[in-house]
Amino acid sequence: MIQHHGTFTVGITGPRGFIAGHLARRLARKEHICVVNCPRETFDDVAALHQFVSECDVVVHLAGMNRGDEREIHHVNVALAERLAMALTACERPPHVIYASTTHRDRQNGYGRSKKDAELRLRQWARASGGSLTILLIPNVFGPGCRPFYNSVVATFCHQLAHGQQPVVIKDEAVDFVWVQDLVAQVCAAIDDRPDGIEERSIDVTARLTVSQLLGKLETFRAGHFDEQVVPDLSDPLDAALYTTFLSHVELDDHRHRPQVHRDDRGQLYEILRMTGGGQIFFSTTRPGVIRGNHFHTRKVEWFCVLRGEAAIRIRRVGDAGVREFRVSGRSPEFISIPPLCTHQIENVGDEELLTMFWCNEIFEPADPDTFYEQVA
Numbered sequence: 001m002i003q004h005h006g007t008f009t010v011g012i013t014g015p016r017g018f019i020a021g022h023l024a025r026r027l028a029r030k031e032h033i034c035v036v037n038c039p040r041e042t043f044d045d046v047a048a049l050h051q052f053v054s055e056c057d058v059v060v061h062l063a064g065m066n067r068g069d070e071r072e073i074h075h076v077n078v079a080l081a082e083r084l085a086m087a088l089t090a091c092e093r094p095p096h097v098i099y100a101s102t103t104h105r106d107r108q109n110g111y112g113r114s115k116k117d118a119e120l121r122l123r124q125w126a127r128a129s130g131g132s133l134t135i136l137l138i139p140n141v142f143g144p145g146c147r148p149f150y151n152s153v154v155a156t157f158c159h160q161l162a163h164g165q166q167p168v169v170i171k172d173e174a175v176d177f178v179w180v181q182d183l184v185a186q187v188c189a190a191i192d193d194r195p196d197g198i199e200e201r202s203i204d205v206t207a208r209l210t211v212s213q214l215l216g217k218l219e220t221f222r223a224g225h226f227d228e229q230v231v232p233d234l235s236d237p238l239d240a241a242l243y244t245t246f247l248s249h250v251e252l253d254d255h256r257h258r259p260q261v262h263r264d265d266r267g268q269l270y271e272i273l274r275m276t277g278g279g280q281i282f283f284s285t286t287r288p289g290v291i292r293g294n295h296f297h298t299r300k301v302e303w304f305c306v307l308r309g310e311a312a313i314r315i316r317r318v319g320d321a322g323v324r325e326f327r328v329s330g331r332s333p334e335f336i337s338i339p340p341l342c343t344h345q346i347e348n349v350g351d352e353e354l355l356t357m358f359w360c361n362e363i364f365e366p367a368d369p370d371t372f373y374e375q376v377a
Helices: 018-028 040-044 046-054 070-089 110-129 153-162 180-191 211-228 237-248
Strands: 008-013 033-038 058-061 096-102 133-138 140-142 174-179 198-202 207-210 260-264 267-275 279-286 291-296 302-308 310-317 324-329 335-338 342-348 354-360
Touching: 008 018, 018 033, 018 180, 033 046, 040 046, 040 070, 046 070, 058 070, 058 180, 070 096, 070 110, 096 110, 096 180, 110 133, 110 198, 133 180, 140 153, 140 180, 140 237, 153 211, 153 237, 174 180, 174 211, 174 237, 207 211, 211 237, 302 310, 302 324, 310 335, 310 354, 342 354
Parallel strands: 008 033, 008 058, 058 096, 096 133, 133 198, 140 174
Antiparallel strands: 174 207, 260 267, 267 279, 279 354, 291 342, 302 335, 302 354, 310 324, 310 342
């Protein structure tokens, strides 16, 4: 590869993997960085692997095996590290190596032993050659693209819930989780910080949850998506990350939602989106000359926006006589916010059907509608 002046080359092993894909997309946004991929077959070609490490400033070693026969897992992961170390030893100017290890490296299973032994081999290379090695201790990673029954319990539970299956908690232990975007940000920080010798970095976790707590959150997302058609409260970054992960496992055909439609002689009202943490969005059609509203709320707040047609929105504070009228048009959409204790109405004053979008900070509850009839004028 011909490197242009000022270009910084980052090599990624295992480029078809879950973390590698997110890392490559993040690095692609940086103009000064060139990303070079090293697929698994490159490790079988000594010359090609040597060429790969020779043209890199940094190698992020993500290639490996997570699940399967324990002996095979150990053999594959250690062999990859051995071949990489040999290529690095033969390199005149070896790159900074970032190795994706795991917080499970001390567990007595095939995966844990394989990661620790691979790490030891890379440590041997760094000590013998004076190379730069960063070892990342990574907890359970989750996010879109995460493979069920392979990468993470989050992916497994999401897949099962999205396909009508009921996950089972085998061992309800506390688990450290990291959102893949949080992990990638920390990998990028390591890329920018070449150590003198060997360093370890413990990846900051996004959350610590028991397996049952995780399942409880995901079951709420499943019910909201499939049964209630409600978007959950996503103000917590963890919930937002878990929700996007869940949606990534939902089949595309199951992303179609039909709004509830209410029809009467005034027109139609469509319930578009209900949000646990942000109320409800809906829109209505109104025939010419028809008035909607003439009511007030004691706690609800609404915003109106005419998207098509001509309308008069009238508001009067309860107990006052003065009426404020806003003439609005779909030719120049604008929002009118309706505060509580203000009776209000919207009238189609044009010649065509009126199309209006509404937002309310609460989801409509028939048993407690907080809607009180009172004529505006």
